[in-house]
Amino acid sequence: MDLERRAWLRGIWETLKEILLQKILTYHLRSSPLVLPSHLEGLNVIVTGATSGIGLHTARELAMAGAHVVMACRNVNAANEIAQQWRQDAYHGRALNVKVMELDLLSLSSVRQFAVEWDQHLKSLHILINNAGILRMGERQECSKDGVEQHLQVNHVAPALLTLLLLPSMLKATTWRVVNVNSVTHHWGMVELRSWKSRIEEHKYSGLKAYGSSKLVHLMFLKALASNLLDQGCNSVQCVAVHPGVVTTNLVPGVQKKTFWRFEPSEGARSVLYCATSNQVVDKMVKGFAYYSSNCKPAKVSPQAAKMEACLDVWEATLSTLDLDINYLRFKLNPSCIRD
Known part of the structure; x- marks a missing residue:
């Protein structure tokens, strides 16, 4: 059986397990608040895609807990x-510290402009939550104006660039964390580096596969980032990468009907909030990286993502796509984080 077929079958199995078990495995979380008022006072947080779904509930809870949320x-x-x-809606009329900044992940120039505007504030960044994403099922493949397939750009290339550009601000903080909202569908994905800037034959294109593949490489990139930073x-x-479960959101237009086995967006946000704020997450990290499931516990990544050599290949391909030098970390980061 070839690699692609094995990935497809594994993806089906992992998704079915999530559908059948997620409500049961997260039952204990229903009465457990994951962030408390004033718990995050003084922390600067950026949440992408915060106007709907999981991102909206994540940003709201963080703001209510006292964080300065962008x-x-x-x-x-x-x-x-x-x-x-x-x-x-703030508790007892307490003032919330919330700021809105424009960011369009379909435009790499917009990502760069966002980073420039953030740097002008001269603030440390404590938590970056890469939540925004797209899934276009049943549509023809489309590329961004940067020449990258849209799933790949929005779900991986653009947030990867954002993370790299904001790293100096994060390293100013005593503790910092990157949280990528991933998906169980990364098990469906394939690493096809040569096709990142070329069109796939139309009859071979699948929006679901493109989505799963973009989530897979984004997970692998984050794992490689952690490893490279430790090496420096x-x-x-x-x-931290986290899959929030199968959630009813507007990610897929026209597929928003509620069902008993899907999470509400507020339920999907629980694991994201946990991974963004819990100190216990650090204890489960391996080389600075962890992957969590919707029940706020560590989970297994796909076999492709388990191989660090493959993750480093994704790292290099991402930097190449962004026209960044392979030694970007050594050239751009705070000298205090770099070994002699």
Whole structure:
């Protein structure tokens, strides 16, 4: 059986397990608040895609817990309206520290501009949550204006660039964490580095496969990032990928009907909030990286992502796609994090 077919069958199995068991395995979380008021006072947090679904609930809970939350979104008008509503809903009239900044992951220039504007604030960044994503099932393949297939750009290349550009701000903080909202569908994916900037034959293109593959390489990139940072002497590395379960969101237009086995967005946000704020996550990390499931416990990555050599290949391909030097970390990061 070839590798692609094995990945497909494994993806089906892992997804079915999630559908059948996620409500049971997370029952104990229903009455357990994962963040508390004032728990995150003084922390700076960026959440991408914070105007709907998991991102909205994640950003709201973090803001209510006292964090300074930046909603990084394409639709700044909608984000400002949401932030205003949060301020009205704040406990006991407490002022929330919420800021809206424009970010369009379909444009790498927008990512770079976002990083420039963030740097102007001269603030440390404590938590970066790469939540925004797209899934376009049943549609023809489309490329961004940067020449990258859209699933790959929005779900991997653009957030990878954002993470790299914001690393100097994160390294200013005593502790910092990157949380990538991943998916159980990464088990469906394949690493096809040569096709990143070339069109697939139309009859071979699948939106679901493209989505799973983009989630797979993004997970592998984060794992390689953690390893490379540790190799450079950055011992404060905290990189976490988390799949939030099968959630009813607007990720797939027209497929938003509630079902008993799907999570509500607020339920999907639980594991993201846990991975962003819990000190226990650090204890489960291996070389600065951990992968968590919807029940807030460590999970197994796909066999492809388990191989560090393959993850480093994804790292190099990502830097190449972004036109960044292979030694980017050594050239750009705080000298105090780099070994002589």
